[in-house]
Amino acid sequence: KNEVEQSPQNLTAQEGEFITINCSYSVGISALHWLQQHPGGGIVSLFMLSSGKKKHGRLIATINIQEKHSSLHITASHPRDSAVYICAVIRGPGNQFYFGTGTSLTVIP
């Protein structure tokens, strides 16, 4: 069982819809990343957070440390948001990264 679980695995939305992607993890962490991987493969970091909430444009990330849960929200979704979104947690004495399997999002015009 992966210690970082994401849901849903696949998501299709109409342009303009509000989107939520969830990430749950099983052990204590020092921080959590949300990553975006576009077709073609490149991975970029969207957010790093250890508490509360962060916002960048139409993207909002929240984390609840007590519940071991984070969400990534996309408001007013657009086809260019189509990508795989990956949750990664940082934990352990070496601050290692552990990755979820990703959520594949397709936004239809």
Add this chain to the structure above:
Amino acid sequence: DADVTQTPRNRITKTGKRIMLECSQTKGHDRMYWYRQDPGLGLRLIYYSFDVKDINKGEISDGYSVSRQAQAKFSLSLESAIPNQTALYFCATSERGRGGANVLTFGAGSRLTVL
């Protein structure tokens, strides 16, 4: 120029061949990582290095070796490639951010196909 550069971006090779994937960075980060990505699986750690003299195995190091030639360079070798090493390989770098959390930067990936 990209902060983290991987070469080659694509490679097709035959079983038994030796392959090297190279990674160089201009971020000035001490920590470097090699991951592989397979469909349906999360990124899995092959090797990591916290400085030039520090090399550590990750969860799937068998069949791979690495060399940290300098702070900016970290190469991954497959001594005798096999088909199940066909995957997308990522190099990444990190440094400790404020509050102890690490900032992570990825290369563009190297797609390896072993026939």
